[in-house]
Amino acid sequence: MNAAPDTVRFEARAAAVAAAEAAYRRGLARTRLKRRLLPALGIAALIGVWALLVYVLKVPTFVAPSPYLVATTLVAKFDVLMVNLLPTAIESISGFLLGNLAAIIIATVFVHSKSAEQAFFPVVVLINTIPVVAKAPILVLLLGNGMEPKIAIAALICFFPTLVNMVRGLESVNPQSLELMKVLSASNTEIFFKLRLLNAVPYLFSALKIAASTAVIGAIVGEWIGSTTGIGALIIQSTYNFDSAMLYATVIVGSVFSVLFFLAITLAERLAVRWQPAA
């Protein structure tokens, strides 16, 4: 028996594999670090170019502030900014929930009744063709000056993409899976909950990610028309006051909120959809 040479060869190969694995993991870590670092670098470059342009071209402050001025405004006016973010956040999140819930329910109705889909889908498309800036005044007239019209605008803006994606997700089930359900004598309710709904989840999340940012836009546009608080109102006020630093600070707060909203949905997606290979 020449067990000894075999053991030696085995150990040598194991060592080679371990080395390759370590190298692979190092490479992976480097790619991950790069993926985090590069966006930060891009943003830093943008701020750098902005600062440079303002400085070199001697741009007056009421036209465009320097990044430094914006940063100090962000700190100094933090309270005011947060007080105004609150209504915008409430409006966009409520609108997000309402609009998407309505879209999911109506998609469910459409999938169960072709007649309902044929009757009402054109209506939905028609309403969707009206631009937000045109819908907003109509809703303000209808719902008054409170949060309601802003929530309605945010909801409307979320509604359409989610409806379309949800209908597609519910309908695009694998035909063989559908046949399987029929061989198993599954009821329509069982087919809906065991097959269609789960099939729609990835479609739903790609719509929700779009909706997370558009809901914030909807709320802000709503606040442009008749509102004294909120990110939208603050944008209008600082523009009229030629307070460019405040304008920029407000915009930054609004978009940071938007990004956080988007990231929350992405996180929820990662928790909910665990059956797909990581992209």
Added chain:
Amino acid sequence: MSAPAVDCRGISVRFMSERRTVTALEDVSFSVEPGGFTSLLGPSGCGKSTLLRVVADLIAPSEGHISVLGTSPAEARRGRSLGFVFQDAALLPWRTALQNVELPLEVGGRRALPAGAATPKELLALVGLSGWENSYPHELSGGMRQRVSIARALLGGPRLLLMDEPFGALDEFTRDRLNAELRRIWAETGTTILFVTHSVYEAVFLADQVLVLAANPGRVAALQPIELPRNRELAVRDTAEFVAIAARLRAQLGSTH
């Protein structure tokens, strides 16, 4: 003698559309004995899948009469006497292998597992997937996915297993192995199998009779009994008998064009 597992008399299936009517099957008659293994062999488009779907009560025939396990296809389906294996495995991607095999226990009228029937875990073991219970379909190879789908179709001990080109998308090595294992599973479970394929070798190796279908319109060209030993190894495909039967079938297929 017991009633045939499948008995088709003059089955025709027509698909109508605005532009034209396709006659997928015309006057198809055949019968399958209980416990038998029958291959449905024919070129693509000759109506093999359509015939299997008629048996599974997924399509109603335009003409003719069919009985399945001594009753109507709908009754057989509702009684959970049928298992169906699809070409693409049709696993639900959000369910693990084990959860996919358990699906028949969660839907439809008859959910309870009959006394003494193999459990989902045992069926995964039967198809050689012990240890893979908690893997998701995307983590399994094509051959393993099809094994899961066979385990799912076997749940509850169906008396008739319908398989629509289950190994058509697999590489040759995997297909050979699964062919051998399917013979073993058939022998172990004693279920009747109707197996669609367009491979002459697969049809002959697996079955004890081959129903040859011709296309345009789909009809029965021949019913060929396969007289090979019941216990078959893959090597049987190199024997003179096997080669002769395959040659005869190929001639029958060729003469139908």
